[in-house]
Amino acid sequence: MIPRTSEVNHIHIRSVLFSSIVNVGDTDEHTAFSRAIAIQKYEPEFNPTLNNLLDFPRYQIFTMVRPPAIPPKEVVMESYHDPAFIKVNSIDIFGISTAAMLHIGGIQNIDLESRVKHVRDYRTNPDPKNLSIVPFATVSRKHREPKGREE
Amino acid sequence: MKFQVINHDLSIGDLKIVGVSISSLVLVGDAGHIALAAAFDTPPETLTVGTALVPLSVV
Numbered sequence: 391m392i393p394r395t396s397e398v399n400h401i402h403i404r405s406v407l408f409s410s411i412v413n414v415g416d417t418d419e420h421t422a423f424s425r426a427i428a429i430q431k432y433e434p435e436f437n438p439t440l441n442n443l444l445d446f447p448r449y450q451i452f453t454m455v456r457p458p459a460i461p462p463k464e465v466v467m468e469s470y471h472d473p474a475f476i477k478v479n480s481i482d483i484f485g486i487s488t489a490a491m492l493h494i495g496g497i498q499n500i501d502l503e504s505r506v507k508h509v510r511d512y513r514t515n516p517d518p519k520n521l522s523i524v525p526f527a528t529v530s531r532k533h534r535e536p537k538g539r540e541e
Numbered sequence: 542m543k544f545q546v547i548n549h550d551l552s553i554g555d556l557k558i559v560g561v562s563i564s565s566l567v568l569v570g571d572a573g574h575i576a577l578a579a580a581f582d583t584p585p586e587t588l589t590v591g592t593a594l595v596p597l598s599v600v
Contacts, residue, residue, distance in 0.1 A: 394548065396570045410561075416570075424564075451582040459576050469546040477552040478569055483561060490561040491568075498573040502564040508583040 400480040410486040417497045424489035424504040431511045
């Protein structure tokens with residue numbers, strides 16, 4: 391098979407982060423993996439004791455086995471290109487994040503994986519009328535009283 | 542089965558994308574085999590009060 395040529399005149403990207411890449415050219419194989427624990431905290435400072443507590447394997451989402459992909463059906467494929475060009479004038483992307491990819495050119499095998507765990511940590515119960523939605527953690531750990539708190 | 546494809550001229554003007562995120566792919570070209578996986582966990586149980594950020598199962 392004669393490879394097709396991709397032609398892009400102009401690329402403008404503001405940010406590429408967390409295992410993401412921008413590739414111009416052909417690729418045989420590419421694998422990217424990203425995992426993240428995103429903590430939405432009330433207090434702006436990071437508590438160093440969290441370093442020991444926040445272990446990836448402690449959360450099920452990082453240990454659960456990825457379901458096996460359905461193996462591709464072997465099909466005899468013939469493709470003819472006339473003319474062998476994919477033309478794009480401009481690409482404008484604000485952000486590429488978390489094992490994502492922008493690829494200009496042909497690619498044979500690509501495997502991207504990302505796992506994200508969100509935790510919202512409030513200083514006090516944000517919804518006291520509906521306690522049932524807030525399962526208070528049974529882990530008994532010394533509750534740190536926030537500084538400068540009234541009452 | 543024989544699968545025959547004839548590609549003609551492919552011309553695109555301007556692509557404007559806000560975000561490519563969580564194992565996503567923007568491809569200008571041909572591909573053989575693509576596998577994209579993403580696991581995202583934000584159930585109500587993720588909401589904690591205080592400093593106990595470890596999951597309930599780890600006691």
